[in-house]
Amino acid sequence: MISLKIDGKEIQVPRGTMLLEACRKAGADLPTLCYDEDLRLAGSCRMCVVEAKGRPNLLAACVMPAENGMDIQTESPDVVEARKVILELLTARHKFDCHVCEKDGECKLQDYCYRYGVKESRFSGEGPHFYKEDPNPFIERDYDKCIMCTRCVRACEEITGADAINLEDRGHHAKISTAFNGILADSTCVFCGQCVMVCPVGALTSKVSAGKGKAAQNKKVLTTCTYCGTGCTLELNVNNDKVVGVTSNRDREYSPVNKGALCVKGRFGWDFIHSPERLTTPLIRENGELRPASWEEALDYAAGKLSGIKEKYGADTLAMFTSARVTNEENYLAQKFMRAAIGTNNVDHCARL
């Protein structure tokens, strides 16, 4: 264990603990933009800088191991000055349209500007524009709001393994880009939206949810995804009793299976919920026409037909094909039904392919 002083408070942490963690342990709330506990460290946003007595430079707490005897100030005038200037530099390149931004109320840049009283930037001037027109139906890429934290790049590499995006160019011209700065559909992108999940600002947002309710106005309802048997936790965004989006809950306690990560279906494939074309009652086809029926009638009808076929043509003329959208238990019951009730081994499953 090593001892150090943080904002005058003596604390002890194991050797190798980063200053960020030590500061948080001491009750100091350090702002971070590029830091993400599920991703490799970047140390690039410099928002978490702190002052260490006797050192000329400010230290980025997320990448600086705590050392024995350090005397750290987390909100000294120099630290606050640096954070303000960094925020002003970011606001100078960031398109400020909070009033129409999907992330309004859940944006780290907005929160920190509020916290440090940054109303306007002393450094606003010209600047290149980075908005990327991308016709894909899922992900909006408004890099005019990008703050270059590179969490999307790291999430794409480390969580999904798709490696679809990286950086193009360098310096102030650097931007997030696929190979040859193309559209996502032409890249190795699988539209899982992990990039949207980790984006701390409104640069990457869901096109499917656009205009249906700002992040902060939506009620978040935890549920389990029904697309497959993996059992991913997802967070339904509910506005006026309607599902308007799906976001990730990255808390291990609530999302033990997927830690927030989702696939394209889980994150973007929810618009069927309120679709007028959605089936809400069983239908029976009579004389080529479908008519609504009750569950009781429909089940009796199906059972009767199955028994009839079995009696007339034999059990092996029937087969059951099940789906990855139901649980293991349901799949178990389905094959049990075929073997015990119908009497055939003709069972198969879409995930076998």
Added chain:
Amino acid sequence: MEEMRILLKYADQINPESAQDYIKVGGYKGLEKARLMEKKALIEEVKKSGLRGRGGAGFNAGMKWSFVPQDAPVKYVVCNLDEGEPGTYKDRIICEKNAHALLEGMAICGAAIGSDQGYIYCRGEYPFIVKLLKNAVQSAKQAGALGNFDIEVRMGAGAYVCGEETALIESIEGHRGEPRFKPPFPGVAGLWGVPTVVNNVETFACLPYILTNGAQWFATIGAAKYPGTKVVTLTGDIVNATYFEVPTNMTLRDVIFKLGGGIKNGKKFKAVQVGGTSGAFIPEENLDTPIDFDSMGTIGAALGSGAVLVLDETRDIVDTVARITKFFEHESCGKCNPCREGTFRMREMVQKVNEGKGTERDLESILLLARVMRRASLCGLGQAAPIPVESTIKHFKYEYMRKLI
């Protein structure tokens, strides 16, 4: 005071590619001696010589080597020949005049840390040096001079930031040349994650002479705390725009007026920027400072790479600084916020002042930004980028003031 040639003693008298030529003038003796020494004793000898990094940071070379864990199975010796600092070409000169001293120095370092693989990272602007060095390595191998130490030459591709040792390592690995955060330092986790010593060409090239003549001999040359010689390159409004190898206790005034022959066209001196484009501008009253690392530090400057850019009385300081801010805007890697956005906004504001459109408020913002960049940037590029701006506002403020609205 006069030049003192150690590294460049046989300049133009030997073929820089030929190991035989180099051996004829006493070459590879230092390596022979180093090989007979215990690793610890060898590092101790280098430490005792007081040799400090010639790339700019001025860290004791032997000390740097001593951080390398001896028990690591694979270790690398990397030579920084990225030399991107504008006004600097001393590493090129050392290669063109005495390439084998560099190779021998790398092999000595290899013997000290227990590494048999070296890399030279040569800037993309020097394809002819890459060729020269490849031939020199070949010649050394044929002469059996390097023993089992191998050297591979890699070429950069136009990125000043790759002079920063961790960016250089990233570049050898085939990545974007973005600096890593430190710790871990390269001595512990460097190239491909293994312990790596990165030193400048000039640092390596000093080693054969230290080993041959003894640490004590080297320690008594030049300034006591930064001993040895330094190759300096003179540019700008100077009569002798060329290179010199000088003892480190020579004053700036002697470098400029004795060796450099003074200001061109009979004009008067206005300012000198030492250490390359990231260095401070120094006014007349500080010229009697010796060029060594610590003495330069006392006047808020740095010896850096040893570049000396002299400006005469007619030069427009703000215009020159505006150009320099454009350099940093172009060379920022873009990884950290203070540097990526800061170098861009700094250029914007200094340019505005230079064009006569700036206000006192702009000057305040420039100084505020400079302070934060210097203290909060991830690597030396962003930390040093504001120095020319700050030092000129300190020493030549009237030049800025007269351009304000």
Added chain:
Amino acid sequence: MANYKDLIASQQGKKGGIIEAFHAIQSEYNYIPKEALEEAAKVFGMSEAKAYGVATFYSYLSTEKRGKYIIRMCESAPCHVAGADAVIKAIENYLGIATGQTTADGKFTLELTECIGQCQATPVITVNSEPIFNVTPDMIPSILSAYK
């Protein structure tokens, strides 16, 4: 012209050698064609996005087609105070292009560069990496007319 696949294969043994491969490609093509970048990414086990990130990071590498002769004008401080601006204008006037452009006949591309380490003889330009020293605006026609 050497096949880009052979050029890349010649560097394959070098760990992390994708930048060396890019140099080899550029020495033949003067830029890195799309297919060559894709091939290099494959050979060096890197995603295309990452390889593209590398190619666009370094100012000597280009993913866009360039002329037969690449003129680079140094504009760092030593060349700047020696009159680089006037030389740039002279080159632009002579070739009838702006900096960053290629002449219509595909012969010359004009780029700006930072210090190339030949500061004993400022201002300096390079043509396909060969430095030319102490350049003045009136020398430009005779220098460039030598390139056929």
